[in-house]
Amino acid sequence: MRNDKVAEMLEELGDLKEILGENPFKVRAYRRAAEAIRRLTTPIEEMVEQNKLSEIDGVGESLAAKITEFIRTGKVRELEELRGKVPPSLRAFLDIPDMGPRTAWLVYERLGITTIEELERAAREGRLRHLPGMGPKKEENIIRGIQLLKTTAQRVRLDIAWKIADYIIGELVLLPQAKLILPAGSLRRMKETIGDVDILVATNDSEPVMDKFVSLDGVRDVLAKGTTKSSVLFEHGLQVDVRAVHPESFGAAAQYFTGSKDHNISLRERGIKLGLKINEYGVFREPTDEKIAGETEEGVYEALGLLWIPPEMRENRGEIEAAERRAIPSLIELDDIRGDLHIHSNWSDGSETIEALAKAAVEIGYEYIAITDHSPPLGWGVKPEDLRRQITQIRKLNEHLNDILILTGVEVDILHDGTLALDDELLSEFDVVIASIHSQMKMSAQKMTERILRAMENPYVNIIGHPTGRLIGQREPYEVDMEAIVKRAASEGIALEINASPERLDLKDEHARMCKDYGAPIAIGTDAHAIVHLEFMKYGVGTARRGWLEPSDVINTKPVKAVREFLIQRRPSRRSRKG
Numbered sequence: 400m401r402n403d404k405v406a407e408m409l410e411e412l413g414d415l416k417e418i419l420g421e422n423p424f425k426v427r428a429y430r431r432a433a434e435a436i437r438r439l440t441t442p443i444e445e446m447v448e449q450n451k452l453s454e455i456d457g458v459g460e461s462l463a464a465k466i467t468e469f470i471r472t473g474k475v476r477e478l479e480e481l482r483g484k485v486p487p488s489l490r491a492f493l494d495i496p497d498m499g500p501r502t503a504w505l506v507y508e509r510l511g512i513t514t515i516e517e518l519e520r521a522a523r524e525g526r527l528r529h530l531p532g533m534g535p536k537k538e539e540n541i542i543r544g545i546q547l548l549k550t551t552a553q554r555v556r557l558d559i560a561w562k563i564a565d566y567i568i569g570e571l572v573l574l575p576q577a578k579l580i581l582p583a584g585s586l587r588r589m590k591e592t593i594g595d596v597d598i599l600v601a602t603n604d605s606e607p608v609m610d611k612f613v614s615l616d617g618v619r620d621v622l623a624k625g626t627t628k629s630s631v632l633f634e635h636g637l638q639v640d641v642r643a644v645h646p647e648s649f650g651a652a653a654q655y656f657t658g659s660k661d662h663n664i665s666l667r668e669r670g671i672k673l674g675l676k677i678n679e680y681g682v683f684r685e686p687t688d689e690k691i692a693g694e695t696e697e698g699v700y701e702a703l704g705l706l707w708i709p710p711e712m713r714e715n716r717g718e719i720e721a722a723e724r725r726a727i728p729s730l731i732e733l734d735d736i737r738g739d740l741h742i743h744s745n746w747s748d749g750s751e752t753i754e755a756l757a758k759a760a761v762e763i764g765y766e767y768i769a770i771t772d773h774s775p776p777l778g779w780g781v782k783p784e785d786l787r788r789q790i791t792q793i794r795k796l797n798e799h800l801n802d803i804l805i806l807t808g809v810e811v812d813i814l815h816d817g818t819l820a821l822d823d824e825l826l827s828e829f830d831v832v833i834a835s836i837h838s839q840m841k842m843s844a845q846k847m848t849e850r851i852l853r854a855m856e857n858p859y860v861n862i863i864g865h866p867t868g869r870l871i872g873q874r875e876p877y878e879v880d881m882e883a884i885v886k887r888a889a890s891e892g893i894a895l896e897i898n899a900s901p902e903r904l905d906l907k908d909e910h911a912r913m914c915k916d917y918g919a920p921i922a923i924g925t926d927a928h929a930i931v932h933l934e935f936m937k938y939g940v941g942t943a944r945r946g947w948l949e950p951s952d953v954i955n956t957k958p959v960k961a962v963r964e965f966l967i968q969r970r971p972s973r974r975s976r977k978g
Contacts, residue, residue, distance in 0.1 A: 401470070402436050402443045403634070408469050408478065409433040409462070414490050415481040417500040431457040435750065436466075438929045444470055456750055486513045496544035496874050497537070505530055519545045547875055555635050556871060557938055558901035560586050560593035563617070563633050567598060570615055571641070576604040578646050583656040587710045589941030591871055591904045595638040597656050605643035612641045648680045650695035655679035661715035662708075669703055669719070677703075711944035716912075728949050733940045735950040737958060738767035739933060740831055741810070741864065741896065741924025746789055747772035748779040749928040753793065753805065759930040761802045767959050769831040771808035771924075774820045777837060780812070783825055790828055804959055806830035806966075810864055815839045817853025819860075826859035830966055833896070833924075835864030836877070844878035851879065855887050858969045862922045863888065865898040865905040873902070881910055888919035892968055894954050895919055897946075899939025900926045911946025920965070921953045 413429030435456040436443060446452050447470045452463040469475050492503035492515070506512045509530055512521055519542065521527055527538045564582045571577050579601035586593050600608050609629045613621045622630040622638070630640045644652040655663065655678065667677050676683045681693025682702040692698035697707045705722035709730050712718040721727050742756055743749035751759075753770055760768045770793060773780040781789065790807045797805055808831035812820040819826065819834060826832050834854045842850065854860060866884060867876035888895050895914055898905045903926070906914070914921055923939040925932055943953060950956040954965050 402439055405443050405466055405469060406433040406436045408475060409436070409465075411490070412465070412475070412478050412481065414493055414500070415478070415485050418485055418489060418493075418504050419481070420501065420504070428457060428459075428462070432462050434929075438750065438931045440931070447471075488513050488515075491515060492518065494873075495541065495548055497540040498544055502533075502537075505532075515545060515548070543875075548872070554592040554594050554872075555637050556901045557586075557589065557591055557593060557904070557941070558935070559635055560596055560637060563635075563637060563639065564596050564598065566617070567596075567612070567615060567633075567639060567641075571598075571600060571608060571611060574607055574611060576602045576607050578602055579649055581649075581653055583653060584658060587657050588659065588713060589711050589938070589945055591901075591907070591942070593637070595640065596633075598639065598641045599649065599652055599656060600641060600643050601646040601649040602643050603645065608643055609641065644679070646694070648693045650697070650699055651677075651681045651693035652679045654696050654699045657710050657713065659714050662713040662718070665715050665719050666703060673703065675702065709944060711941060712947060714945070728947050730944045731940055731948050731950050731953055731956065733937050735953070735956045736765075736923065736936055736940065738765045738769070738955050738962070739925050739927065739936065740769040740806070740808070740862065740922050740955050741771050741833060741898070742768055742927045742933075743772055743810075744770050746770075746785065747781050751930055753789075753796065755930065756927075756933075757796070757800065757803055757805055759933055763933060765803060767804040767806055767962065769806040769808040771810045771831060771833050774809055774811040776820060777812060780820075781809075783821060786821075786825065787828070808832065810835055812837055813850060813854045815842075815850065817850040819854060819857055823857070823859060826857070827970070829859070830963070831861055832859045833862045833864040834860045836868055840868050840874075840877040842877065844880055847877055848880040848883050851884055852887055855884075855891055855893055858971055860893060861966050861969075862894045862896050862924075864896045864924070865903050865926070866895050867905050867907070867910070869905050869907075870902050871904065876905070882913065885910070885913050885917050885919045888914070889917045892920065892965070894922040894965075897921055897923045897939045897942050898926050899923055899935040899937075899942070900932070901935060901938050904938060904942050906942070906946075908942050908945035911943055911948055915946060915948055915952055921948060922955055923953055924955075 409429045410433045413426045417426045447467050452458050452466055465475050489503055489507055492498050493500060506518060506527065510521060510526065512518050522538045522542045527533050527541065528535050564586060568580050572580055577600050581599045583599050584597040586596055602608055605626050609624055612629055613624050613631055617634050618631045620632040622632060626643065628640060628642050630638060633639050670677045674685050676685055681690045682699055683690050692702040700707045700722065705719065706725055706727045708718050708722050708727060739760065744753045744756060745751060757768060775782065786809060793805050793807050807829050809829050810833045813834050813836045814820055851863065867879060869876035885895065895906055897911060911921060921943065923936065923943060925935040927933050927935065954962060
């Protein structure tokens with residue numbers, strides 16, 4: 400976890416420098432280096448000892464010195480000095496949408512505001528609008544941003560929680576006393592944010608398990624330690640609870656602690672009607688208290704006359720009725736994915752070559768990938784003439800590849816009026832066209848819907864990328880009539896994307912379920928900007944499972960031939976284009 404700590408140090412340096420008005424290019428250098436270090440598979444300590452920091456993208460002599468200082472002393476002198484200039488609480492302002500670093504410094508310098516509570520009070524009292532560059536609208540946006548921040552406070556992203564859980568499970572599974580280990584709660588249900596992590600361990604000797612757990616690297620504070628439950632605060636302030644249960648009750652505990660609360664209440668009510676009592680120890684027949692199930696989850700559901708329900712579906716959204724009808728869908732699995740249709744290379748804002756991305760995809764077992772670099776007018780977009788060169792390069796690469804097919808592609812910007820940032824002549828040359836919105840997101844729902852629907856009229860558009868534009872905990876989705884978008888996607892044969900980046904998970908689960916109901920195709924793409932981001936696919940699949948999606952609902956579960964047929968189905972024939 401030291402790589403993450405170094406990245407956090409660089410990000411804090413960048414944030415504090417930005418608040419103090421440092422050159423924005425230098426600030427971006429800190430963030431680029433932090434991201435590069437998060438992507439490393441090699442421990443940063445090894446690179447320091449081997450004097451190889453210069454091999455990391457974006458790490459020059461100055462940053463290498465700071466990283467070395469941090470690894471060897473645990474501190475960075477410049478960071479300590481900056482912390483003395485900027486109140487620590489001020490950095491939290493940067494987490495508020497629409498609250499940039501200069502605004503953060505302005506409200507501190509002019510009004511002496513140092514906390515989010517003080518900031519919200521000042522905004523509601525109308526005291527911010529008179530500051531330079533501010534106004535009533537900016538004030539309103541800051542209030543809205545604070546409310547968004549509050550809704551995600553004390554919660555972490557799905558990927559961060561899984562990373563911590565995987566580490567803990569990987570350590571505990573080495574103990575001979577741990578017979579079975581399972582993550583539970585909202586993590587197992589693959590919710591987009593996690594409040595705390597629950598881990599169940601089946602054991603007849605819990606003391607060594609708890610001793611190991613509370614002594615793990617990364618534990619900040621031990622909140623409680625017992626024989627059946629221990630709780631700690633881990634990295635990112637995340638609370639992790641480990642519960643020890645006897646093997647004969649492991650299934651009942653897994654069902655009970657996975658939840659959701661509403662799902663469990665419905666199960667208990669069903670049990671009462673059947674003369675049964677359900678708890679974390681098992682299923683018992685009333686009034687004799689005879690235990691009839693509990694060792695396995697399947698047994699718990701079977702005792703209630705139900706099929707086993709996948710954890711991602713347990714939200715009391717009709718899954719119990721489906722299980723009673725024996726109509727639980729065969730949900731998509733990670734192994735069903737045959738390719739990734741949303742990947743960025745170092746031609747735009749990605750960090751890897753096309754060849755390296757293809758090699759990594761082969762190791763995953765993919766049959767195909769699509770390189771979908773950005774179009775202008777984004778500052779990191781690839782110019783049309785360079786996109787043509789990229790198409791030529793990919794075609795040449797494919798002549799020498801046996802294990803995978805690289806599809807040519809682009810993520811083209813949807814402009815404010817619904818037209819696309821590239822002309823049809825160039826779009827027709829790509830195998831895959833993803834149309835996405837990256838700017839002007841504060842339109843009315845009607846105008847935004849019209850904007851996207853117009854983009855969907857273009858016959859070369861295959862996929863609408865991250866269709867609601869949200870960034871979890873950072874930016875709310877733009878206003879849009881999703882039902883209208885889904886209906887048009889179904890009628891046109893355009894896929895809507897589940898963007899698997901854990902910052903987005905867009906479409907969200909409810910919209911994925913809507914797509915299934917209307918028959919709109921889905922594409923799950925990682926939006927990868929580095930090889931390590933290809934691993935995000937599991938979060939997209941988790942969201943798809945929460946939306947009850949089956950393999951047939953998702954286009955990139957199909958083999959190459961079927962995918963290519965899908966991609967060309969809306970395109971005019973070459974003859975009609977010439978005519």
